[in-house]
Amino acid sequence: MTAVWILLAVVVLLGLYVVLLYNGLIRLRNRIEGAWAQIDVQLRRRYDLIPNLVETVKAYATHEKETLDAVIRARNAGMSAEGVADQAKAETMITSALKSLFALSEAYPDLKANQGFLQLQEELSGTEGRIAYARQFYNDAVLAYNTKIQSFPAVILANAMGFAAREYFEADDTSRGTVQVEF
Helix, strand or coil: CHHHHHHHHHHHHHHHHHHHHHHHHHHHHHHHHHHHHHHHHHHHHHHHHHHHHHHHHHHHCCCCHHHHHHHHHHHHHHHHCCHHHHHHHHHHHHHHHHHHHHHHHHHCHHHHHCHHHHHHHHHHHHHHHHHHHHHHHHHHHHHHHHHHHHCCCHHHHHHHCCCCCCCCCCCCHHHCCCCCCCC
16 A cells, blocks of 8 residues: 555656646746847837938938948848848848948048937947847847756656757857947
């Protein structure tokens, strides 16, 4: 009779462990989804600011069509990107295009002094900081999740239930340099 109670206790403890492990994996996966949603919110904010910035620059720099088109193309690529790797690649394009746009302001002193342009630059700078924070939070969430699903004994349950490793939001080598924004 004692052996039955011990066996029953082991089964209950094992079942409780599986439930807690499963719930922990779900919580980590949801944290990743939430972190990705925050990145998306900040990227949308940046996408909304870019057309206003381009229109402001157009008024002063009518002969810089190529730079302005590159910014719009990069924005459109970012808006249509799907998945973490595509989004990271598109963000690199946007960062590069914005660098060119801000460098353009050096050649147009009236543009550089325009209050609307300065305000848009400031908002973009603030948005870049929020995006960087959201990326870091996302990557921290992915690290915790990937570590959990790859650790023993969670790896057994994770593999059985289809929990797959998530991709980090990584910048490529071209965006690792210092961003020069003049105010």
